[in-house]
Amino acid sequence: MDLRTRYLGLTLRNPLLAAASPLSRTVEGVRHLADVGVGAVVLFSLFEEEIRREAQQNAMLAAQGNESYAESLTYFPASVHREHGATRHLRLLERAAAAVDIPVIGSVNGITPGGWAQYAHSMQDAGAAAIELNIYSLPGSPHIDGRRVEQRHLDVLDRVKSAVTVPVAVKLSPFFSSTAEMVRRLDEAGADGVVLFNRFLQPDIDCETLRTAPGVTLSAAAEMRLPMTWIALLSGRVRASLAASTGVEGAAELIKYLLAGADVVQSASALLRHGPDHAAVILDGLRTWMHRKGFANLGDVRGLLAVPKDQETRQRADYVGAVRDANSQAYGTW
Ligand SMILES: Cc1cc2nc3c(=O)[nH]c(=O)nc-3n(C[C@H](O)[C@H](O)[C@H](O)COP(=O)(O)O)c2cc1C
Numbered sequence: 001m002d003l004r005t006r007y008l009g010l011t012l013r014n015p016l017l018a019a020a021s022p023l024s025r026t027v028e029g030v031r032h033l034a035d036v037g038v039g040a041v042v043l044f045s046l047f048e049e050e051i052r053r054e055a056q057q058n059a060m061l062a063a064q065g066n067e068s069y070a071e072s073l074t075y076f077p078a079s080v081h082r083e084h085g086a087t088r089h090l091r092l093l094e095r096a097a098a099a100v101d102i103p104v105i106g107s108v109n110g111i112t113p114g115g116w117a118q119y120a121h122s123m124q125d126a127g128a129a130a131i132e133l134n135i136y137s138l139p140g141s142p143h144i145d146g147r148r149v150e151q152r153h154l155d156v157l158d159r160v161k162s163a164v165t166v167p168v169a170v171k172l173s174p175f176f177s178s179t180a181e182m183v184r185r186l187d188e189a190g191a192d193g194v195v196l197f198n199r200f201l202q203p204d205i206d207c208e209t210l211r212t213a214p215g216v217t218l219s220a221a222a223e224m225r226l227p228m229t230w231i232a233l234l235s236g237r238v239r240a241s242l243a244a245s246t247g248v249e250g251a252a253e254l255i256k257y258l259l260a261g262a263d264v265v266q267s268a269s270a271l272l273r274h275g276p277d278h279a280a281v282i283l284d285g286l287r288t289w290m291h292r293k294g295f296a297n298l299g300d301v302r303g304l305l306a307v308p309k310d311q312e313t314r315q316r317a318d319y320v321g322a323v324r325d326a327n328s329q330a331y332g333t334w
Helices: 027-035 048-068 085-099 113-126 146-163 179-188 221-234 251-260 269-274 278-293 312-331
Strands: 005-007 010-012 016-018 040-042 104-109 130-134 168-172 193-196 204-206 211-213 241-245 264-267
Touching: 005 241, 016 278, 027 040, 027 085, 048 085, 048 104, 048 113, 085 104, 085 113, 104 113, 113 130, 113 146, 130 146, 146 168, 146 179, 168 179, 168 241, 179 193, 179 221, 193 221, 221 241, 221 251, 251 264, 251 278, 264 269, 269 278
Parallel strands: 016 040, 016 264, 040 104, 104 130, 130 168, 168 193, 193 241, 241 264
Antiparallel strands: 005 010, 204 211
16 A cells, blocks of 8 residues: 655655654654654754743853853853753754654744744754744734734745755644635745644633643644645645644544645644554554555545635535534524
């Protein structure tokens, strides 16, 4: 059975990717993911903000050491001697890419235009097969208009595309007033792929302690409906590869995303919840299903249930029909 797929111009052995997550924080972690069969690994993001903060702290600590005892290196706080954050990240990427025979994709989350380009370029030098732009930002100010948010995505893409020769994917948030137009503009601007979607940190409130709890929550399968809808609508309409992200709990979600038209499907929460070996379970489920349904190639599956061209309006009719049916079931016909 042929599970090979193309993503960002790369040929992958199968369509299941390990999404950016703490599972790729070590070379052993990346090797484990490769051993259990994923098609590629997206390394956890290099966060420019974190690196700047760390560098500032180190500079402050170094200055303190200098003032207190200029000649004695042993009086320097231990963290001054730690590897600089970016170097550490790039070294991990380099070692991980050399340790496995599947593509390792570098992920950047920048805060300055120069930072995005510089880190992407360094990742390419370190052996990244492609770059994923984790443009994660919550435009919380009521004075930031939508066009500016969109333009930022295009500007970041433009900067990075001019700095690297490897393919570049843009990981998007689910919140745009016109997601399809945003994807089309990125496509026209040269994005090699789009990842739909990242998940926002949505803090909870503890009613007893009267505090906010910012913890990261893992996703549930039901959350896949939104990205799947967009994949189904965009499939066949853009040149860029489509990667699905969110809610892949088992083989069923992977299969649904492929039927909707995804080129690859990323998983983070399920692999964190059940352990990296769960990737093999998901892939086995895909093989069993394809065998049962008589599909020999992934190409026969992909996009089978994408929204046909010129039928976007059907979505609206489906929506009205579904809501009418649900209302009748709950309250009887009027
Ligand atoms: C603990 C945790 C850490 C994550 N770290 C990153 C990251 O460094 N960069 C990134 O782009 N996405 C990160 N994500 C988001 C995932 O890559 C993924 O897009 C999201 O969780 C939705 O997929 P899922 O439903 O399979 O978890 C993280 C998610 C989790 C749960």
